[in-house]
Amino acid sequence: MTDASSNTPRLTTSIIEPDPRTRRRNASERRFRAYGLAAIGTGIAALIFLVISIVSNGYTAFLQTYITIPVELSEQRLDPQGNRDPEEMARVTTFGYAPVLAMALQSHLIEQGIPMDGVNPRDLMAMISQEAPAQVRNLVLANPEIVGQTLDMEMLASGRIDGYFKGRVTLESAERDSNVSPAQLALAAAMAEAGLMDTRFNWAFITGPDASGQRPEAAGLGVAILGSLYMMIVVLALALPIGVAASIYLEEFAPKNRFTDIIEVNISNLAAVPSIVFGILGLAIFINFAGLPQSAPIVGGLVLTLMTLPTIIIATRASLRAVPPSIRDAALGLGASKMQSVFHHVLPLAMPGILTGTIIGLAQALGETAPLLLIGMVAFVREFPDAPPEGLFDPTSALPVQVFSWTQRADPAFVERASGATIVLLVFLVSMNLLAVMLRRRFERRW
Amino acid sequence: MPLIWIIAIVLALGAVGYMLGRQRAMASAGGDIRRLHSLPVYYGTNVFLFSVVPALLVLCVWLMVQPSVIQSRVTEMIPESAATSAGELSLIMTDVRRVADGLDRAVGQGALTADEANNLRAEETNIRESLGAIGVALGSDVTPEVLSAAQRYRSLSSAGNLAMASAIIALSALGFAYAYLRTTRDFRARNTVEKAIMAILILASSIAVLTTVGIVLSMILETADFFELYDWRQFFFGTEWIPSFEGGSELGLLPLLWGTLYITIVALVVSVPVGLFAAIYLAEYAGPKTRSIAKPLIEVLAGIPTIVYGLFALITVGPMLRDYFAEPMGFGTSSSSVMTAGLVMGIMLIPFVSSLSDDIINAVPQSLRDGSYGLGATHSETIRQVILPAALPGIVGAILLAASRAIGETMIVVMGAGAAARLSLNPFEAMTTVTVKIVGQLTGDTDFSSPEALVAFALGLTLFVLTLGLNVLALYIVRKYREQYE
Numbered sequence: 001m002t003d004a005s006s007n008t009p010r011l012t013t014s015i016i017e018p019d020p021r022t023r024r025r026n027a028s029e030r031r032f033r034a035y036g037l038a039a040i041g042t043g044i045a046a047l048i049f050l051v052i053s054i055v056s057n058g059y060t061a062f063l064q065t066y067i068t069i070p071v072e073l074s075e076q077r078l079d080p081q082g083n084r085d086p087e088e089m090a091r092v093t094t095f096g097y098a099p100v101l102a103m104a105l106q107s108h109l110i111e112q113g114i115p116m117d118g119v120n121p122r123d124l125m126a127m128i129s130q131e132a133p134a135q136v137r138n139l140v141l142a143n144p145e146i147v148g149q150t151l152d153m154e155m156l157a158s159g160r161i162d163g164y165f166k167g168r169v170t171l172e173s174a175e176r177d178s179n180v181s182p183a184q185l186a187l188a189a190a191m192a193e194a195g196l197m198d199t200r201f202n203w204a205f206i207t208g209p210d211a212s213g214q215r216p217e218a219a220g221l222g223v224a225i226l227g228s229l230y231m232m233i234v235v236l237a238l239a240l241p242i243g244v245a246a247s248i249y250l251e252e253f254a255p256k257n258r259f260t261d262i263i264e265v266n267i268s269n270l271a272a273v274p275s276i277v278f279g280i281l282g283l284a285i286f287i288n289f290a291g292l293p294q295s296a297p298i299v300g301g302l303v304l305t306l307m308t309l310p311t312i313i314i315a316t317r318a319s320l321r322a323v324p325p326s327i328r329d330a331a332l333g334l335g336a337s338k339m340q341s342v343f344h345h346v347l348p349l350a351m352p353g354i355l356t357g358t359i360i361g362l363a364q365a366l367g368e369t370a371p372l373l374l375i376g377m378v379a380f381v382r383e384f385p386d387a388p389p390e391g392l393f394d395p396t397s398a399l400p401v402q403v404f405s406w407t408q409r410a411d412p413a414f415v416e417r418a419s420g421a422t423i424v425l426l427v428f429l430v431s432m433n434l435l436a437v438m439l440r441r442r443f444e445r446r447w
Numbered sequence: 448m449p450l451i452w453i454i455a456i457v458l459a460l461g462a463v464g465y466m467l468g469r470q471r472a473m474a475s476a477g478g479d480i481r482r483l484h485s486l487p488v489y490y491g492t493n494v495f496l497f498s499v500v501p502a503l504l505v506l507c508v509w510l511m512v513q514p515s516v517i518q519s520r521v522t523e524m525i526p527e528s529a530a531t532s533a534g535e536l537s538l539i540m541t542d543v544r545r546v547a548d549g550l551d552r553a554v555g556q557g558a559l560t561a562d563e564a565n566n567l568r569a570e571e572t573n574i575r576e577s578l579g580a581i582g583v584a585l586g587s588d589v590t591p592e593v594l595s596a597a598q599r600y601r602s603l604s605s606a607g608n609l610a611m612a613s614a615i616i617a618l619s620a621l622g623f624a625y626a627y628l629r630t631t632r633d634f635r636a637r638n639t640v641e642k643a644i645m646a647i648l649i650l651a652s653s654i655a656v657l658t659t660v661g662i663v664l665s666m667i668l669e670t671a672d673f674f675e676l677y678d679w680r681q682f683f684f685g686t687e688w689i690p691s692f693e694g695g696s697e698l699g700l701l702p703l704l705w706g707t708l709y710i711t712i713v714a715l716v717v718s719v720p721v722g723l724f725a726a727i728y729l730a731e732y733a734g735p736k737t738r739s740i741a742k743p744l745i746e747v748l749a750g751i752p753t754i755v756y757g758l759f760a761l762i763t764v765g766p767m768l769r770d771y772f773a774e775p776m777g778f779g780t781s782s783s784s785v786m787t788a789g790l791v792m793g794i795m796l797i798p799f800v801s802s803l804s805d806d807i808i809n810a811v812p813q814s815l816r817d818g819s820y821g822l823g824a825t826h827s828e829t830i831r832q833v834i835l836p837a838a839l840p841g842i843v844g845a846i847l848l849a850a851s852r853a854i855g856e857t858m859i860v861v862m863g864a865g866a867a868a869r870l871s872l873n874p875f876e877a878m879t880t881v882t883v884k885i886v887g888q889l890t891g892d893t894d895f896s897s898p899e900a901l902v903a904f905a906l907g908l909t910l911f912v913l914t915l916g917l918n919v920l921a922l923y924i925v926r927k928y929r930e931q932y933e
Contacts, residue, residue, distance in 0.1 A: 025825055032827035036728025039721045043745045043801070046794045053763040054755065245651035253648065266655045272848070272918045273911065274855025276882050277662060280907040283889060284665030291514055306658050313655070339641040367752025370857035370882070374889050389451060400754040407761055407862060415762055422755050433750065 054422050060166040061420020064202035064217065065157040067128060067191070071104040072150040073140060084144040097133035097140075098125060101155065114190050118183035127184055129156035131211060131218035157197060159216045159413040161188045165199045168416065205420060209382045210397065216413035219406070221421055223381050227297050227396030228366060230388060234301025235308055235365050240358050242305075243312030244347075250313075251320045252342050271310035278307050279371030287375060294376030295395035297385070303375060304365040311364060315357020319350040352443030359436040363429050369400040377401045399425045453506065453612050457619045461499040464623045468494030468630050475632040485637035493636045496643050497626035502619035509611050517603045524596045539593065546589055546597035547604075565598055666911065669895075669904035676898040682905060688868035688879075690888065690899045698902045700909065702868040706878035710789045710864060711853040713874060717793025719846055722800025729801070730808040731830055742805075749798035753858040760791040760863030768875070778875035781865065786874045788863035792856055796849045803848065807841030808834060840928035847921035851914040857882040881906050 018026065077100055081088050102125040109116055109124075116124065132155035140147060156162075160180035163169035165188070174182045191197040208220025246263075254260040282303035286292045292299050323346045331341035372378075377398050385394035397405070399421065406418040472490035476482040483490075518540065525539055550567075553559040559567075589597075630636070674682070677698060685699020725745060729738055765782035768790070773779050811834050819829040835842070865877025866887065888903040895901065 025828070029825045029827045032830070033728070033732055036724045036732055039724030040728055040741050040745065042721050043725055043748065043794075043797050044741065046797070047744060047748055049763075050751070050755070050759050050794070053759055057762060242651045242654055245648045246655065249645075249648035249652045253645065254652075263652050263655055266659050269915060269918060270655055270658060272851060272914065273662070274857070274882070274914055276855065276857045276885055277666075277907055277911050280885070280889070280904065281658070281662045281665055284669060284904070285661050288895065289665075290511065309655065309658075337637065337641060339644060363750070367754065369752065369754040369757075370861075370886065373886050376890075378890060400752055403754050403758060404858070404862070407758060418758060419762070422758055425752065426755065429750065429752070 054419050054426070057416060058419025058421075058423045060168075061205055061416050061423075062202055063166065063199050064205065065162040065165050065197055065199045066154050067105070067157050067197050068152060068154045069105055069108045069196060070150050071101060071136070071153040073136075073147050074100060075148045078140055079144070079147045084147065086141050086144050089144060089147075090141060092137070094133040094137055097137050101125070101128055101132060101136065101153075104153075108196070109187075109191075112194055112196070114187070114194055114196075116187060118181070119187050123181060123184055124187075126179075127158055127161050127188065129158045129215055129217045131156055131215045156217045157188070159411060161185070161197075162199075162217050163413055164188055165192070165197075166416070168412070205417075206424065209384065210380065210402065211382075212380070213409045213411060213414075216409075216411050216417055219414070219417050221399065221402060221424060223384055224397040224399045224402035224421070225424070226385060227300075227377075227381075228399045230297035230385065230392055230396065231301040231304055231398060232362055232366060233388065234298060234392065235304050235362060236358070238301070238305040239308045239312055239361065240354075243309050243358075243361075244316055244354060246309070247313050247316035247320060248342060248347070251317045252346070253338070267310050267313055270306075271314070274370075275307060275368055276370040276374070278303050279374030281306070282371060282375045293393055293395070295379045295381065295397075296393045297396055297398075298392040299375045300372050300377060300398060301392070303371045304368060307368065307371070308361040308365045311361035312354075312358055315360070316350070316354045319353025319357070320346060322353065323349045349445070352439055352445075356436045356440050359432050359439070363432040363436075366432070367400055367425065367429060369398075369404055372398050372401050373404070378405050380405075399428070450510075453615055454503070456616055457499055457502045457506075460616075460619045460623055461495040464494035464498045464627065465491035468492075468627055471627065471630045472632070472634075472636070475630070482632055484633055484635055485640075489636035489640050490630050490634070492640050493634075494623060494626040494630065496640065498619045498623035500643070501622050502615050505618055506611070506615050509615070513604075513607050513611065517600060517607060520603060521596050521600050524599060525592060539596075542589075542593050543596045543600055546593060547600040550597065550601060565602065567594060567598070662911065666904050666908040669901055670908050672896075673898055673901035673905045676901065682902070686870060688884070690902070692894075692897065692899055696899055698898065700881075700906070702870050703879060703881045703884055703906070704909075705870050706785070706864065706868070707854055707880040707882075709785050709874070709878060710792065710860060710880060711850055713785060713789025714792035714796055714853045715846065715850060717790055718796035718800050718849060721793075722797045722849075723804055723842065725797065726801040726804035726808060727830060730805050731826065731834070742802075745801055746798050748794065749802075751795075753795065753856060756791050756795050757858040757862035760787050760859055764791055765863060773875040778873055781875070781877045783863055783865035783877045784875045785864060785878050788860045789874070791863055792853055792859050795856070795859065796852060799849045799852060800845055803845035804838070804842050807838045807845070810841075811837045840924050844921040844925040847917050847924070851917035851921070854917070855882065855910060855914045857886060861886055881910050885910070 075082060077096060078092055079089050080092075102121055105124055105128065106116075106121060135155065136153060158180075160169050160174075160177070161184065164174075164180075164185050169177070169180060169185070171182045171185055174180045174185055188197060204218070204220050206220065206225070207222045208218065209223045210220065211218035246267075250260065250263065254263075282299055286299045286302055287294055327345050327349065328341050331345045332338070336344065377396075378401055379395060379397075381395050381397050383394075385391035385396045403418045403421045403425065406414045406421065469487045469491035472483055472487055473480070480487065521543060522536065522540065525536065550559070682698055683700055685697060686701045687697035687699050688702050690696040690698060725741075729742055733741065761783075765784070765787040768784065768787055769780065769782040772786075773781070773784065815833050815837060816829055819833045824832065860880045861883050864880060864883060866879050866883060867877050868879045868884070869876070871878065885903045885906050888900055888906075
């Protein structure tokens with residue numbers, strides 16, 4: 001025995017001095033661990049990069065450049081008949097208002113001694129948003145008595161001028177841009193110096209309606225937010241009761257047979273169906289077959305309800321299962337019927353979990369875009385919908401769809417708008433998820 | 448009578464029924480609750496349910512059936528010479544509805560009296576102009592046929608609405624009376640109410656089945672229409688995708704399928720290693736503190752809506768890949784590409800892979816680890832040679848689920864992958880997917896009798912079958928190969 005091993009050198013191992021093989025194995029251990037860390041780092045870095053990219057592109061959408069000048073609302077142009085009758089005055093279109101604003105701006109610049117080198121009156125007008133005449137016209141038609149007065153008016157600056165103050169448009173890029181000239185930018189800078197132009201928080205971005213492709217500066221999210229809200233109301237009103245009823249049946253009453261098996265398999269499969277397929281369903285059944293109107297929140301709400309149901313059912317069943325059987329047994333032992341034990345005892349105890357699941361389901365539905373594209377939500381909608389229930393049938397947009405339709409427009413200012421809308425969407429989602437977490441923390445109960 | 452009023456009346460009847468039913472029960476027991484079979488609440492609820500539920504169910508059915516009945520009755524009035532095809536007929540019917548709506552509005556605004564609206568003659572008045580004056584724009588002049596059809600439409604629908612209102616309210620009252628008269632001391636109200644609630648519960652749970660049936664039926668019917676207009680062999684084996692709404696389109700599935708698979712592969716190449724290593728680290732190495740921070744952060748990625756990823760691809764990742772990789776290396780100048788969409792989708796899928804794998808790795812029993820350590824294996828050797836093989840079926844299942852997500856994903860590819868259908872290997876080139884084309888063919892005004900629109904349903908069915916197949920396969924693998932531990 002001892003002879004056999006005496007020929008070969010004895011393998012010496014020491015804890016202090018590891019042999020090469022151990023060192024190799026330890027190195028590979030460290031490498032493996034580093035891969036894991038790197039993977040987590042990659043995931044978190046991607047998240048941070050995404051958030052930074054969206055926020056840095058989008059925060060400027062909440063700021064807007066306004067021009068404030070005194071405007072003389074000349075009677076001769078705005079009310080040629082002179083009788084202050086809004087119906088007669090409505091004949092003056094926005095084209096009639098544009099020169100009034102242009103002249104006001106020009107004369108005020110001269111008065112203030114701001115030089116207009118290389119900016120002809122046409123270019124000057126182009127610095128004011130095309131939306132401004134319409135705004136002034138609405139103001140005048142609503143208050144006919146202000147015609148003839150000189151009022152300080154606050155008007156949107158055009159998208160390119162606004163971009164200059166936000167750093168999107170520079171003197172170099174203006175050289176190559178047919179929509180704006182360096183001279184206009186120089187004038188804008190001078191006007192800002194004189195206090196005629198300033199950039200501040202833009203409530204209209206959150207409350208105002210969408211605007212056409214030529215006036216990104218006036219585009220707002222009001223209709224989209226309202227549309228999303230309406231859809232969430234529909235989803236909540238349908239998905240919560242149906243989901244809870246279905247879960248109660250499946251968890252508490254369902255016998256084990258073919259029918260309930262089919263339902264169970266169905267629910268888990270529905271959760272994995274691509275969202276766009278629900279859009280096809282909505283188009284084929286709700287719009288083409290049932291004849292509901294396109295772009296209506298009711299259709300969007302129905303489609304999103306079907307999508308959210310599996311989420312709510314899965315969450316509800318989990319929280320019903322978490323209620324210990326002793327509660328049911330105690331209720332039954334005191335003479336309650338099975339139905340009473342469920343509705344009076346199990347369901348209230350499961351409620352926090354159900355609500356949490358519902359909020360998470362709603363948050364998912366709020367961010368969903370693809371099915372809404374198919375039911376016509378991409379349409380350009382400027383009118384606010386009526387109050388529910390009639391408003392549920394009016395055309396609207398939705399927050400995520402508004403993001404998409406803004407990315408499809410040519411003007412680069414819409415990139416900023418789309419990112420800003422995404423920020424709004426993310427703020428809603430984060431607050432809903434925080435609410436869910438808080439509910440869970442507050443009411444969570446360990447049995 | 449507006450719908451909302453009918454519903455309100457039915458609900459009011461129900462509420463009154465609740466009160467009266469309860470009262471009657473109490474009265475029949477002489478005010479002594481112990482002599483009743485059920486609690487008083489159940490007697491009230493019983494009357495409420497009988498007056499409300501049947502009425503509302505019939506209302507739903509009526510609302511669904513009435514428009515199609517009216518439609519078919521009015522369609523008979525349109526002479527065959529005016530509408531030679533189904534498409535033309537539907538256009539005419541749209542006109543009829545608009546004229547009818549316009550007349551309704553004119554009557555509502557007082558521009559016309561009800562009699563005038565019914566006796567208008569297209570030969571005598573210019574309907575288009577008079578409706579235009581009250582804000583109803585019509586595309587073309589109104590022909591006498593359309594006008595008379597519209598008048599018929601109006602009279603039918605107002606008659607229908609009246610019949611509906613009276614039928615529903617009568618039904619509600621009938622249910623009320625029936626339940627009310629049955630309310631006596633010995634009536635088993637609780638059992639009746641519980642049976643009704645049970646029926647509602649069963650109905651709610653079958654909605655999931657109904658949805659699936661709806662999905663499958665709507666797609667199969669339209670797909671069948673499509674294959675009548677377009678050869679199925681050309682659809683499944685065609686290598687060209689050139690839709691043109693004038694006809695003569697090439698609608699081959701292969702380029703779309705290739706784009707879909709290519710992007711899915713890129714997404715999996717990104718997400719599987721990252722997700723898997725993240726899961727291994729979180730499950731095996733990370734302490735509770737790291738885990739409680741890193742796991743939710745990674746899972747936030749799953750909660751971000753896909754439109755946000757799409758925007759990220761469009762404004763950040765796409766231009767970056769183009770400027771730093773594609774253009775310097777001469778691969779192309781497009782910012783939307785397979786790489787863009789795949790990379791962003793890969794980021795989206797990281798949490799899917801990681802949280803599923805995390806659960807599966809955690810489910811491997813500790814005894815296996817202890818045995819491996821006892822034999823002298825290092826931590827990473829244990830993971831590679833013991834834990835991963837034991838968790839493999841679950842991990843494969845997780846990857847298949849992620850792949851099915853990637854195939855069905857829409858917004859990222861719509862905004863990141865481009866719209867050009869081509870069969871190419873260059874990952875920096877714009878390609879398109881099945882989902883992009885579904886959106887493309889169905890968005891906007893589409894004529895649902897043309898193969899160019901109907902192809903979207905065939906694409907949708909393909910997508911549905913593909914993702915369902917992957918899911919079923921994933922579940923099968925997980926179930927079949929799962930190691931059973933005690």
